[in-house]
Amino acid sequence: MFELGPAEWQAIQVTFRLCLNTTLILLVLATPLAWWLAQGRSTARVVVHAVVALPLVLPPTVLGFYLLIVLGPRGFIGQGLESIGLQHLAFTFEGILIASVLYSMPFAVQPLTQAFQQLGRRPVEVASSLGAGLLDRFVSVILPLTRGGFVVAATLTFAHTLGEFGVILMLGGSIPGETKVLSVLIYDHAEAMNYPAAHSLSLLLLIFAFITLFVVYSINSRFVVSKA
């Protein structure tokens, strides 16, 4: 139906790397943060909770613009990196990865916080009494019992990163093989009025996303923990 050229393959690869890395990094970062947020109701927590959601509020290109300023050669972080002999992060894969992580943060933090809150402390107490240490408890009890929250976090992050292009376009500059992701490519095709290509790629993206989501939800639904 549609031949994928090298440009498409490259974009698919970058997209895939970006989504996978974003999702993984985000889960790693969001889990402890969400855990902390779920533990109490201090003002500090409420503030952090609100701040986490803020990147969502800015138009993506504008957010990309601010990130560009911060991560670029003249920005605080970019300059800091260059001063220790590294490269600034604008127009790099690492840069758009950071942006994606930041941007999707609320999609991961919020459902996890909510899942942790709904969990209650009894399962953790039980696991402790059975000899499970901190990490063990997390892996063997908390994780499976809040799996739903992780699935929501992961799928929202994943899907959102797949579709996001405003931030990426601005900060990444659509450099093939580095920052040119599938959504940017589709956008390009649409801009070029190359609709057959845009449609095909959109369809491809949708099918891919659907299959991924379908598989994840299928597996998840098999393991639903019924509460007696």
Add this chain to the structure above:
Amino acid sequence: MFELGPAEWQAIQVTFRLCLNTTLILLVLATPLAWWLAQGRSTARVVVHAVVALPLVLPPTVLGFYLLIVLGPRGFIGQGLESIGLQHLAFTFEGILIASVLYSMPFAVQPLTQAFQQLGRRPVEVASSLGAGLLDRFVSVILPLTRGGFVVAATLTFAHTLGEFGVILMLGGSIPGETKVLSVLIYDHAEAMNYPAAHSLSLLLLIFAFITLFVVYSINSRFVVSKA
């Protein structure tokens, strides 16, 4: 610090109407859907669950373009509307409202489904045994016990709608007072390299969003239901 002109005020009003309506409509639509999704693990549910997330996957402008085609005068829905004497939905507030609802759907459906699943059936059984009918049970038991899920759904939807502009720009055509929202205005300023205006409006948006989120989370954290 920054004078808000009439254009800004207009955009603020539209934005506010859009966010409020989107959030409300979405909660009304997502709640029964999420409830249904949480009730079982049939293939139909898994498919719907995956489909709900799909709009996220497309680049917003591309999604906007497709919506423009569908909701516009030549599209399936637009034509349908015109045939019954109504207006098609391209470049209208109703149009961008529908788009926002569609686009933010997964942010509402997923956390709610997850909250409903974690709820278990016992509280509902208890409420029934105490004489509460369907709606009563929902309002007096399910809602308060899954309030966390609703807060996540509402704040993600709200924040995302505040920041979204790709779909809105394409489908809405940024008509002042009708479809020109704050995020589009900020984008315009940034594109025109009118940075002072962009910065001020961004700051305004961030402060507004922060206050809203802070208030919502504060109230929510007061009512956290501790599980014994």
Add this chain to the structure above:
Amino acid sequence: SEPIRIAAAANMRNALEEIIGRFQQSHPTARVEAVYGSSGKMTTQIINGAPYDLFFSADMTFPQQLWTVGLAATEPAVYAQGRIVLWSTTLDASSLTLDDLTDASIRRIAIAQPAHAPYGQLAQQAMTQAGVWEAVQDKLVYGESISHAAQMTQSGAAQVGIIAQSLAVYPELAVHGHALIDARLHSPLQQGYVITRRGGERPPVLIFADFISSATAQQILLAHGFELP
């Protein structure tokens, strides 16, 4: 070695792709990659370290800005002039005039956002000059860029769009006719380019820049609805 990276205004897409194709025929080893987008965005990116060697803007202001802050290796040079057209998929646009826009049967007119898109400013000027600006106010819808305006028109949601001639000659759009708007109704839109500071140090970039003013390239630009300076 690194490819020649070009940042170009969205309306340059088809013309530039053809020019690049030609260039590569005569320079088989050269790799050229072009990124298209709004000129404002690209200027911002270049200011913040984007690895572009050449910048083909949709106007002169943005290149001038780069030159002023010292990020351009060459002074901005005009490579083409843009023209705007009336275009429609629902009406026969070839016979349309700006005055027709006030007709009640035309409910929506798409233009690019004049606040930042050069072609949008052109459209605004033209309508103002034609004395219809006030009358069409309520019909206007704004695209993020000139191609968005074209897409809005293409979907039929806007009956008429004022778009760049360079877009109207796209094969996809050329199936519908268009009416060229009198150049006297707006100031000339000079599209300028600069070699960035980064590109200035790379010989292949200079070769490509030279190629732009070659007859071949100019021929292509003309064919794609641009006028020459």
Add this chain to the structure above:
Amino acid sequence: MSLQIRARWQPGRDFELQLDCELPLTGVTALFGRSGCGKTSLLRIIAGLERVPDAQVQFAGQSWQRGRHFVPLHKRRIGLVFQEHSLLPHLSVRDNLLYGYQRTAPALRRLHPPEVTAMLGIDDLLDRRIDQLSGGQRQRVSLGRALLISPQLLLLDEPMAALDTQTKADIMPFLARMAAEAGVPIIMVSHAPDEVERLADQVVFMQQGRIERIESLQQVLARPDSPLFADTGAVSVLQGPLGEPDQHGMRPFGPPEARLWVPTSSSSGAAEATRLRILARDVSLSLLEPRQISIQNQLPVTIEHLYPAQQQRCLIACRTAQGQLLLAEVTPRAVSQLDLQVGQKLYALIKSVALLA
């Protein structure tokens, strides 16, 4: 008035509930059976919490389930106490208690919060959050909540399992009165024989998903091998009028020819029909009329049946002069030493008697 249930339900491979019974709806019905026999499942079917296809449930003439007809739980007016604590965690104790009360039409309200909380001893807890309660406190609130809907049927799944003896003793008379005076039938799961003996009017014995037998408490108590007695041994229940106390505070029970003396514990007056519960192991037999002995109650009886010895205990059914059945438990050695025979006349010495209800 009765509760008719017909249902067949297989929640899992290893268990099938098969019900086709008619439960009498007078007073308290105890559901008795080993762990996992299906007691909770039975209650859930009665409540309509498990909508088993083809089940039929009919309560006192109201059809609750039949074919496609199904009355949802919230319209059945059942007071339900779940086996596991199930207070609504977002509501205070007060709001939990009032949840059902407020949803009961004022005209139907027979019980009101003050009396119920006082009876349950939870007056001081009303403002607490649910997670600030002890296990027993939760159980009492659950019971109170169910009572406050003034139900037409109470289904109690081990409602007093987490309560101490004293608290139970405070609550049981209240429940007994609910059933007897307010006419609210109670179906109660209990593993405690003393609760069953104290409260039940009839006992439903369940085993492996089936109802084995439904017996009145009388019948249960007359059957020495009843599962109820796994713990205490056989019990007799005598019925008769109770007289006024004498100077020692002892009250005469039964007619002169079969008179027993019962210590007065409560200050209630004479009553026509009371029940005395007598453990078979509290009854001794003597060939001679005993004298100079602290055992106050000595009845002339005739041996009616000698049950074969089981586990070093012989059960002897005796008929009193009044014609009631009295079980005595003695050792096989005593049987052989006294050479006990059917038809023999002797004296039953009753060490202690307990007035029921």
Add this chain to the structure above:
Amino acid sequence: MSLQIRARWQPGRDFELQLDCELPLTGVTALFGRSGCGKTSLLRIIAGLERVPDAQVQFAGQSWQRGRHFVPLHKRRIGLVFQEHSLLPHLSVRDNLLYGYQRTAPALRRLHPPEVTAMLGIDDLLDRRIDQLSGGQRQRVSLGRALLISPQLLLLDEPMAALDTQTKADIMPFLARMAAEAGVPIIMVSHAPDEVERLADQVVFMQQGRIERIESLQQVLARPDSPLFADTGAVSVLQGPLGEPDQHGMRPFGPPEARLWVPTSSSSGAAEATRLRILARDVSLSLLEPRQISIQNQLPVTIEHLYPAQQQRCLIACRTAQGQLLLAEVTPRAVSQLDLQVGQKLYALIKSVALLA
């Protein structure tokens, strides 16, 4: 070996737990007290689930909490059964049971799944999901799970509240053996006096957040007003050797001068030190040596103390010829009719005796 606790904890306005005690760690310690008195809270402090500031907990020489030193629960090796069911809902029954077992160093494992599941009667449930269990089944799985970590201390919060008499009877000997033979101290909350009498070596009485007294079972039983007897009345426990059964299956207990006959229920052989539990209300007094009576056990005794009558019952402390204390409960009328006095010699007729453990 003992468990020292010092803590002061006020979870809410109306309740304060004040602990400064040393619990002996031999055998089974029963925690007894009314609902809401702080039993669960005490267990939670011992387990370290409530980290109360300034509390001190020391278990058999190991300091579990003192100042900033705090051993987390998972390093304390405590087998914990929560009052409310707390199985991990994402694991099968088997995985719940194995969760702690697998986390116990193989060298420390003394109990293994097969014996525990067989003892608890949950062999058939291993593959079930948690929501497919009945209440009593859940409670048994919880107990099994706690046992399978081969703990150094068992904290059981009403571990048998949802179980039927028969199942309890199967489990209790196992727990008794755990405590006695394996030397695992058990602290158990129970509202059931029969469980306490059957299992406990000492009883901790709690009231309103304080430990009122800690007594050995002997002491508890000798005290007729013990809260334990709210239900059954006073109890005596006699200790002595148990002989071989006679032709009627009756086994002699105690020395010839104070011989009792006990029916053999189990086939266990003679034993040096056994305990007989005798309810005071099972003991009658006779001035003459009774004859031709089914009561087999007649001991000559001397009245040592007459307790004042309470609720129509008089408790009489008698000394046996062997010097052990035996409580008899008689009516005030019998006291006046027989004219009972301290120092009087008479016969105690013991209707039934129950061998403990």
